[in-house]
Amino acid sequence: MLELGLSSRALLREMVAREGYAFDFSSTGKLLVYQDQAAYALACRQLQMHDATTGGQRILSRRDCLEMEPALQAGGHGIVGGIFMPEEDAGDCLKLCVQMHRQLSAASHNVTFRFNTEVRGFRFSGQQVVGLETDGPSLSADAYVIANGLGAQKLGLAAGFNPMIHPLKGYSLTYELTEKSRAPARSVSDIHRKVVYARLGNRLRVAGMVDIGDRDSGVTARRIDLLKSQVNALLPELAPAAQPKVWAGMRPARPDSTPLIGATPCGNLWINAGHGMLGFTLAAGSARLLADRLTGRPCAVQRNAFALH
């Protein structure tokens, strides 16, 4: 997973540099703050053990944390220390997708997008897929990739294998900031409350919660209230421009938290799904690994690490 993450980060940075995508991308690192002494001590020990592979991560005292992120001063009474990860990036995945869509829609790329089209199943000839049944016209291709998040479970079963992908529901709040707002300047993870904060330009996106077994994608008011109270506890002086935008989504997760990337038992059917809570983080590297497998190129990442067994 670390290899896939590193490959993704390098590829995304390369794309940003080459294409100039504007999606509130920042490479300002991530600060993990701890409020529990035992958890902090354990994290420090782990960091010291893996010193060579941690990419410059640093152990910070409580004072260092508050100096690095003054916005934490008002609500950070309980912070005992932190770990700073200087190599972490942040960005708005929707903005990136909108720009990639616009770019790939140019005729020269020969890409067709079919929005609002549901794939309902496959047509087979022996172990080969020869077509897709959709709620519109059927489609056919030389090769097919199952890459539809939670929906990969249904399509996998239809193709005779079990991807074991289940929903982990989560919520986010996006606050517009003003000059008066006191918000972190970089990504912060509140380890005690399991809430993550990402600075996206003049917005602060807060995400948290894992609801297991809830298959209703609607926003649950009780969970949003809890998330808001967690934000108020850490950032009582946030002072956003208005009430946040609320969102709920389903993380397509697998029991061992690793995605499936590679071949399926059907010769021309491939899969790239099950990225759980790391779908954006791992997107570029996963797509490269899949493209390498599909075209028979040498793989940048261990090719069997994400294989279907």
Ligand SMILES: Cc1cc2nc3c(=O)[nH]c(=O)nc-3n(C[C@H](O)[C@H](O)[C@H](O)COP(=O)(O)OP(=O)(O)OC[C@H]3O[C@@H](n4cnc5c(N)ncnc54)[C@H](O)[C@@H]3O)c2cc1C
């Ligand atoms: C609150 C929250 C916070 C998160 N924060 C982060 C984060 O900070 N970093 C990170 O890396 N990840 C994060 N994630 C996880 C990330 O959102 C997922 O891992 C990622 O969206 C998975 O991407 P995907 O393309 O596999 O699936 P999805 O994003 O679910 O997309 C699948 C798409 O396929 C469509 N579809 C499904 N079935 C069919 C069908 N039969 N036919 C046609 N279309 C179909 C769906 O409508 C959907 O549009 C977060 C998730 C949540 C819920």
